[in-house]
Amino acid sequence: KMLAPDTAPAERAALIKNFKATRLSIPTVEAKNDEMTATARDIVLDRVDAGKFDKFVVAGAEAVGGDDLRLKANALTVEGGDFSTVATALIAGDPSRFGARARLMKFDGLTATIRETGPKDKAGLVDVSLAGVRSNSTIEGDVTRSSTFAVDHLVVAPQKGGKLHRDLAAFGYERLDLGVKGVANYDPATKALIVENLTFDGV
Numbered sequence: 442k443m444l445a446p447d448t449a450p451a452e453r454a455a456l457i458k459n460f461k462a463t464r465l466s467i468p469t470v471e472a473k474n475d476e477m478t479a480t481a482r483d484i485v486l487d488r489v490d491a492g493k494f495d496k497f498v499v500a501g502a503e504a505v506g507g508d509d510l511r512l513k514a515n516a517l518t519v520e521g522g523d524f525s526t527v528a529t530a531l532i533a534g535d536p537s538r539f540g541a542r543a544r545l546m547k548f549d550g551l552t553a554t555i556r557e558t559g560p561k562d563k564a565g566l567v568d569v570s571l572a573g574v575r576s577n578s579t580i581e582g583d584v585t586r587s588s589t590f591a592v593d594h595l596v597v598a599p600q601k602g603g604k605l606h607r608d609l610a611a612f613g614y615e616r617l618d619l620g621v622k623g624v625a626n627y628d629p630a631t632k633a634l635i636v637e638n639l640t641f642d643g644v
Contacts (some may be wrong), residue, residue, distance in 0.1 A: 457527055462489045477506035497533075509556040515549035521580070529642030542585050548574040557603050565603015570596045586627050591622035618642050 447471025448456075465486040472479045483500035497519040504512040550571045556575035557564040572594035579587045598605035598616035609615065 447612070454527075458525075460489060460491065477504060477510060479504040484620055486533045492527055496520050497522055498504050509561075511555070512551060512553040512555075514551040516547075517549070518545070518547045519543045520545040523580075523583075526534075542578070542580055542583075543576075544578055544580060546576045550574075552624075556598075556604060559604070563604070566600045567603065567605055568598040568600065570594070585627060586629075587624065587626045587627060587636070589622075589624050591620070593620050595619045617643070 465484075467484040468482070468586050470481045470484060472514060472628075474608075479502065481499050481502040483498070485498045486494055486496070488495035499517045501516060502512075502514040504510060523542045526540050548571075552570075552575045553569045555567050555569060570620075571592075574590075576588055576590040578585050596616060596618045599609060606615075607618070620642035623632065624637045626635045626637065627633070628635075
């Protein structure tokens with residue numbers, strides 16, 4: 442009932458606040474509409490208590506949308522997560538009150554082929570891949586004091602015939618290969634967020 446679409450926000454919030462489990466395991470979650478089918482596999486949640494958890498893992502996911510979308514996502518791991526503000530945001534009906542924190546997040550990347558927007562006879566296909574995303578945070582109480590983060594090799598490679606392929610070719614490129622990493626520190630006394638050692642990589 443907590444995940445059912447017709448559950449009232451206040452009732453869903455109460456269920457989230459009171460939910461506890463040593464381990465929650467879901468073999469498969471599937472979502473469908475007229476345009477797309479998406480499936481997530483082997484979802485495991487350890488030591489859940491009122492929106493906080495020790496570890497959350499999704500082994501992988503796939504999505505298919507006709508000829509316009511093919512996506513395969515690798516494993517996602519989150520440790521030391523706190524999503525307890527979901528209940529507060531639902532009760533208030535204010536999404537801005539939702540804030541998530543996690544000590545560690547690791548995503549092992551994805552591959553996808555996506556059609557450009559526009560008329561189908563003119564829109565080309567774009568191959569996208571991501572080697573990975575990771576972050577490590579130091580949390581004190583309800584405040585994330587510092588985080589290191591990295592996005593590795595986001596590659597955008599348009600297939601021939603599409604607008605993006607023509608646009609990149611005009612500048613002498615066949616694809617983009619991007620990455621970023623850095624360190625963020627937050628001072629709650631001054632409410633200052635300082636980002637240091639920010640490095641961008643691009644080809």
